[in-house]
Amino acid sequence: MSHREAEKAEEWCVVAKEHDQVYYDLTCNTPSYRHPTSIVSLRHSLELASVVVFQSNERTMASHKLAALALLLALLGCVAHTCQASYGYPYPLSAPRKSTPPSAPALSYAYYYKTCKGAEKIVRDVVQAEIKRNRGIGAGLIRLFFHDCFVQGCDASVLLDKTQANEQTEKFGLPNIGSLRGFEVIDKIKTKLEAKCKGVVSCADIVAYAGRDATYFLSNKKVYFEMPAGRYDGRVSSANETLFNLPPPFADVALLEAMFAAKGLSLDEMVTLSGAHTVGISHCSSFGDRLPRNASDPMAMNSRFAKSVTRKCKSGSSTVDQDIYTPNTLDNRYYKNVLNHEVLFTSDATLESSKTKYLVKQNLKPYVWEAKFKQAMRKMGGIGVKTKANGEIRKNCRLIN
Numbered sequence: 001m002s003h004r005e006a007e008k009a010e011e012w013c014v015v016a017k018e019h020d021q022v023y024y025d026l027t028c029n030t031p032s033y034r035h036p037t038s039i040v041s042l043r044h045s046l047e048l049a050s051v052v053v054f055q056s057n058e059r060t061m062a063s064h065k066l067a068a069l070a071l072l073l074a075l076l077g078c079v080a081h082t083c084q085a086s087y088g089y090p091y092p093l094s095a096p097r098k099s100t101p102p103s104a105p106a107l108s109y110a111y112y113y114k115t116c117k118g119a120e121k122i123v124r125d126v127v128q129a130e131i132k133r134n135r136g137i138g139a140g141l142i143r144l145f146f147h148d149c150f151v152q153g154c155d156a157s158v159l160l161d162k163t164q165a166n167e168q169t170e171k172f173g174l175p176n177i178g179s180l181r182g183f184e185v186i187d188k189i190k191t192k193l194e195a196k197c198k199g200v201v202s203c204a205d206i207v208a209y210a211g212r213d214a215t216y217f218l219s220n221k222k223v224y225f226e227m228p229a230g231r232y233d234g235r236v237s238s239a240n241e242t243l244f245n246l247p248p249p250f251a252d253v254a255l256l257e258a259m260f261a262a263k264g265l266s267l268d269e270m271v272t273l274s275g276a277h278t279v280g281i282s283h284c285s286s287f288g289d290r291l292p293r294n295a296s297d298p299m300a301m302n303s304r305f306a307k308s309v310t311r312k313c314k315s316g317s318s319t320v321d322q323d324i325y326t327p328n329t330l331d332n333r334y335y336k337n338v339l340n341h342e343v344l345f346t347s348d349a350t351l352e353s354s355k356t357k358y359l360v361k362q363n364l365k366p367y368v369w370e371a372k373f374k375q376a377m378r379k380m381g382g383i384g385v386k387t388k389a390n391g392e393i394r395k396n397c398r399l400i401n
Contacts, residue, residue, distance in 0.1 A: 107228035107382060111205070116197035120209055126189045127213040135328040138214035139280030140181030142330075145211030146273070146380070147176060148204070150263060151245045153384015155234030155391060156203035159186060161398040166237065173242025179283065183398075186210065190397045203397035204231035208381045215377065218279055218330035225374035227381060232391025235400045249286045249345035253353045263383050269376040271351055271359040275369055277343070278323045278334035284313035287344040299349040302341040309344070320344065332369040335360045 112119040131138040148158040151170055158176070160169045170176060186206055193201045212227040247259045260270040291313075293306035301309065305324075312320050321327035322344060323334060337343050338351050338360050351360050363369035392401050 107230045107385065109226050109228050111229035112197075112201060116193065116200045119193060119197065119201050122192050122196065123189050123206060123209040124213045124216075126185065126192065127210050128217055130185050130188075131214065131217045135218065135279075136281065137182055137185060138218040138330075139276075141185060141207075141210045141214040142218075142276050143280065144180055144182045144186075145207050145377075146276070147180060147242075147246060148207050149380050149383045150247075150259075151241050152234050152236060152238075153386065154204055154208060154231055154381055155384065155386045156207055156231075156394070156397060157234040157237040159183065159203055159207070159397045160237040160400065163399070168239035169237040170239060170242055171237075173239035173246075175242045175246040175248070176239075182210070186397055194395070199393055199395065202229075202231050202391075202393050203233050204386070204391075205229040206397070211381075212377065215330060215373070218328070219370070220329060223330060223370045223373060225378060227378065230385075232386040232388055233394045233397075233400075234386050234391055247347060249282075249347050250289050251347045252350045253355050256347060256350070257355075263380075265376070265380065267356065268359055268372070269379065271356050272363065272369065272372045272376045273380065274348065274351060275332060275334045275363060275373060276330070277345070277348055278326065278332070278337075279328065279330050280322050281319040281327075282322050282344050283319055284309075284317075287346075290344070290346060290349075299346075299352055300341065301343075301349075305340075305342045332363055335363045335369065339364075 127138070127141065144158065145154075147170075148154055148156060151157065151173075158170045158180070160166075160171070162169050162172060171180065186203065189206050189210065190201075190203060193206070208227050208229065208231065212225065216224045245259070245262075247256055251259070256270055256274075257267050260266070260273075265273070287309075290301060291306065291310055293303060294300050295303075300306070308324070309320055323337060324342065325337070326333045334343070334348075338348060341349070341352075343349055351357070363372070395401055
């Protein structure tokens with residue numbers, strides 16, 4: 001890096017040391033921080049940090065400065081391949097890049113009716129069998145769909161393994177490494193579809209169908225919807241892009257709204273899709289910022305829940321159910337948990353903010369959340385869709401052709 005860029009990074013580290021000694025030690029005060037990075041990546045980080053700082057109002061200036069700082073230092077450290085993660089993000093994280101979601105190519109229902117009749121049934125049968133074996137896989141498939149669509153669009157880029165040409169695919173991004181599940185299920189589906197209709201069904205459509213079907217079975221067949229298809233598989237996958245695009249567990253409402261808006265999703269759809277946190281598990285490290293309980297925080301966990309979670313994490317278990325009441329059922333219980341202060345992440349608790357609390361209450365009404373979740377999942381499935389011009393139908397979901 002240039003002398004000026006090194007000076008700029010040092011300036012940010014001075015700010016970090018003043019606000020968070022632990023974070024300073026984990027980033028600035030490590031050999032990885034001194035590792036030479038590409039000028040392009042560093043400049044991009046500095047530019048993004050500047051945007052975050054100068055667009056902030058006076059009330060939130062300090063928090064956004066630290067957020068921008070975190071992004072810069074995370075990139076400096078990660079280029080040296082020394083980052084570790086569970087859920088997992090460096091803390092805190094910056095606001096997302098400003099972007100206008102591209103208009104998606106037209107997708108259609110029953111897309112494979114003529115070219116691979118029965119394709120959707122093959123997906124559904126495999127997903128059902130896997131969820132019978134382990135309902136946690138269903139939560140993993142829904143999350144896989146979300147993490148795919150938010151980075152590079154719904155193009156199965158999250159499935160790509162590293163190769164000599166690309167050693168840092170999305171799988172190895174901080175929010176994904178060690179926490180995504182369901183890859184083997186996608187492989188199994190792809191193998192069956194290739195045997196029936198070679199080179200026809202895209203991995204991107206398989207991920208979308210699997211997310212839809214996992215929703216159906218985890219809701220005990222109460223939430224079903226048609227999922228349009230016609231997506232092509234992407235050829236680009238970068239670990240660095242996960243940090244910019246995937247909402248972190250410590251995000252507040254403003255950051256969540258901005259990150260979803262960057263994908264063309266509304267505040268209401270953000271709150272609706274957050275309801276998927278009614279299933280699945282979380283690593284204890286992902287909500288470490290919420291423990292021990294801060295009694296002065298109006299959105300802190302209630303004391304009983306905080307004690308229960310603390311006990312579980314100290315017992316040797318590294319994970320906790322996201323919904324302690326109906327952990328294996330996709331329902332609207334999540335929203336009651338938000339109001340009762342029985343959610344794990346800051347990004348969950350923040351939905352009790354004045355800007356979104358009415359939406360949380362709305363989703364508690366019978367059948368409201370289910371109907372909205374269907375629509376939001378379909379809409380999310382249209383983010384950044386690839387076509388034949390910029391995509392392909394992979395032979396193996398883990399590798400580009």
